[in-house]
Structures are given as C-alpha cells and as structure tokens.
Amino acid sequence: MRGVGLHKYLPIDNPESLLDIEIPKPEPRPRDLVVQVKAVSVNPVDAKVRSPKDKIESAPRVLGWDAAGIVDGVGPRATLFKPGDEVYYAGVITRPGCNSEYHAVDERIVGRKPRNLSFEEAAALPLTTITAWEALFDRMAIPLAVLEPDSTGEVNVGVSPTVASAFRRTSGHSLLIVGGAGGVGSIAIQLAKHLAGMRVIATASRPESADWCRTLGADDVIDHHRPFAEEFKRVGLDEVDYIFCLNSTEQHMQNMADVIKPQGKLCLIVETKGPVNINPFQRKSVAICWELMFTRPMFETFDMQAQHDLLSEVAGLVESGTLRTTKRRSFGKLNAESLRQAHRAIEKGDTIGKITLTF
Numbered sequence: 001m002r003g004v005g006l007h008k009y010l011p012i013d014n015p016e017s018l019l020d021i022e023i024p025k026p027e028p029r030p031r032d033l034v035v036q037v038k039a040v041s042v043n044p045v046d047a048k049v050r051s052p053k054d055k056i057e058s059a060p061r062v063l064g065w066d067a068a069g070i071v072d073g074v075g076p077r078a079t080l081f082k083p084g085d086e087v088y089y090a091g092v093i094t095r096p097g098c099n100s101e102y103h104a105v106d107e108r109i110v111g112r113k114p115r116n117l118s119f120e121e122a123a124a125l126p127l128t129t130i131t132a133w134e135a136l137f138d139r140m141a142i143p144l145a146v147l148e149p150d151s152t153g154e155v156n157v158g159v160s161p162t163v164a165s166a167f168r169r170t171s172g173h174s175l176l177i178v179g180g181a182g183g184v185g186s187i188a189i190q191l192a193k194h195l196a197g198m199r200v201i202a203t204a205s206r207p208e209s210a211d212w213c214r215t216l217g218a219d220d221v222i223d224h225h226r227p228f229a230e231e232f233k234r235v236g237l238d239e240v241d242y243i244f245c246l247n248s249t250e251q252h253m254q255n256m257a258d259v260i261k262p263q264g265k266l267c268l269i270v271e272t273k274g275p276v277n278i279n280p281f282q283r284k285s286v287a288i289c290w291e292l293m294f295t296r297p298m299f300e301t302f303d304m305q306a307q308h309d310l311l312s313e314v315a316g317l318v319e320s321g322t323l324r325t326t327k328r329r330s331f332g333k334l335n336a337e338s339l340r341q342a343h344r345a346i347e348k349g350d351t352i353g354k355i356t357l358t359f
Helices: 044-050 119-123 126-139 161-166 183-194 207-216 228-234 249-259 279-284 295-299 306-319 336-348
Strands: 002-009 019-022 032-042 053-062 067-074 086-089 102-106 110-112 174-178 199-203 220-222 240-245 260-268 287-290 327-333 354-358
Touching: 019 053, 032 086, 032 119, 032 336, 044 336, 067 102, 067 119, 086 119, 086 306, 110 306, 119 327, 119 354, 126 183, 126 240, 126 260, 126 306, 174 183, 174 249, 183 199, 183 207, 207 220, 220 228, 228 249, 240 249, 249 260, 249 279, 260 279, 295 306, 327 336, 336 354
Parallel strands: 174 199, 174 240, 199 220, 240 260, 260 287, 327 354
Antiparallel strands: 002 019, 002 053, 032 067, 032 102, 032 354, 067 086, 086 110
16 A cells, blocks of 8 residues: 655755555454554644654554544454444554554544544644643633523523533633644634634734634633733733743743632643753642643553543534644645655644545
8 A cells, every 4th residue: 555654853954754665455363453544634743753763674664643534344342333434533643643544543532523624624733733632621620601491481501411410610710822723723722712712812923823813712822932920911911820832941931820720730742852940849739740642542541542532522522613634735636745744844834724635
C-alpha cells in the first residue's frame, strides 16, 4: 500500500525528510480496526517527532496521528465497529502513524465519524479534541454547565442522557487559553464556552488569529506578547479560575502566576526545555497538572475506552451544531511533497486551526 514515511530524521527542506513509500497492509491485533484512511490532519507532534536527530530507521517510519476513514476489517475481539463504518481517531504515538492508505488502530480509542462532516473536516478534530476535553474535564475537573430546556421542555444538545445528567452550573467560572488560535485552542474555546458555560479569554497576537478565536466563542482576546496582568485590566478582569497553556510554557510561567486565582488550576501540554520555577504558584495553592492524550493508549489504562466514548459524544455535539470542525486549510492529496509543505507550515508556529490532507 502507499504511504509517506522516513528513514532519516532531517530538516523539512531536505527532500529525504519525508518519502513516498510502499509498505505492507497492516494486520489487526485482537482489538484493532484496519481503517481505509480517507483524510488526515497534521499536528505539531508530527513535526516534533520528525525533527533532526542522529537515528536511522531500518524500515520506514510512518508518522501521523489524526485520521478519518472507513473500517476495512476488524480483529477477532473487536466489537465496537464493523466493516463499512465511518470513523475518526488520533491513534497512539507508540505505533505506526496514519499517513498510509490503511492503518491499524485499537477500537477503544476510535469514535464514529460525525455524519455531517466530510472525512477531511472530521480528521481535523480527534487529537486536539481529546487533548482539550481531557485537559478541561478530566485533569482540571471543570464542571459542565447546566443545560437549558428547549421550547418542548426537553434538553437536547446532542449528548447522551448520561452526559446530560452530569451537567452542573459553573457559577461563572473563567478560563484563560494561552494559544487560542491553534488546533487545541480552537476546540478548547468551543468546549469551554458551549459545554461549561465559562467566560473564555484566549491569547492571540495577530488580527486574523484574534478574529478566529472570537468566531469560535472567545469572550475576550489578549496579546500574549504583553504582560497578562495589564491585558486583563484592559478587558476588565483581575484573575481567572483556570489556565490552559498550549505553548511557550517557560515564557508564560510568571504571567500565569500573576493572573490565576488562589486555589486555581493550571494545565500544561508542552514540556519545558529545562527547569522552571513553579514557586510563584505556591502562595496561591495552585494545582498544576499535565495533559498528554497518548497516555491512555500508551499505558492501556483501565479507562482507555473513555477516548472512544469521548469521540462518539463529540460526534453528536458536531451533528447538533454545538461544536464545529476546526479545519482551516487543506494541502490537497497526501504525498511526500504535500506533507512536507504541511510540516513547513506547522514549524512556522503561526498556524490557525488545523491543516488537512486527503487520500
């Protein structure tokens, strides 16, 4: 089957950094699906894994951790899907990626594709949606908002009765998203606003990225190149209950300490390049946590299937119009050249929304 992979970890301008390859079609493990990949999206993790290092792969390594496609086959213990089902998922970094015609993935981390989205629109969502959902609702335990009944007296925003019954009032909680216009920020704004009823403050430094954040539901946008405390005063705020930091962790530590409320919560997703001083958070008793969406599948945790449930719930939220795709730009058909172009765009660090490609 066709795919795009690498043997050497090279700068993206090197034509050998990503290559068109032929590889065997994967065989499913017991709980696996084999998916005919229809579309993929590209994330910063792709560029990070591909970045230059002194290592040579004897067999080509395939990257890519965001896909949508059609189930082609199932493993002997797979029960959640059947051939012909349309699905979307992110996969796990410890297995081959999805930049190939067919891809094997554990069904417990796969969701049904939203029916009202194209494969390309759906492929933009899984990795960032899992990251944002887990960060907000699992790691920081932000309470979900009360659901208002419609004119018939029914509550219906596309979620299951189980999830709907768990919604609670948030009492006007606030969230700062550092890096609001990127892939994770684009879905985190929507989740925080539409599911948790929060006041959402996003950071963005360009007019186009600030406008994107507002269209997704951000109440306020501040410039992350300026002191947060000063920017907060400009929008009529002093502090926030929660902070979700999506980039430049070291750069923003003091800024975040300045504006988080006592007993607030901070979630990080980008590892630091060296030691950082967390002492400024001590006097406020701030809880600091990490989110990595690969943790559940990497360690096959007891609640690994939560990602299947999460993605399936999100499909309903998309179909009801509560959430929207974050696809922003397509790079056309997936091949080595188009994927190199996508990696270049990611490495510039100013991407708005998600980049996608199709098979």
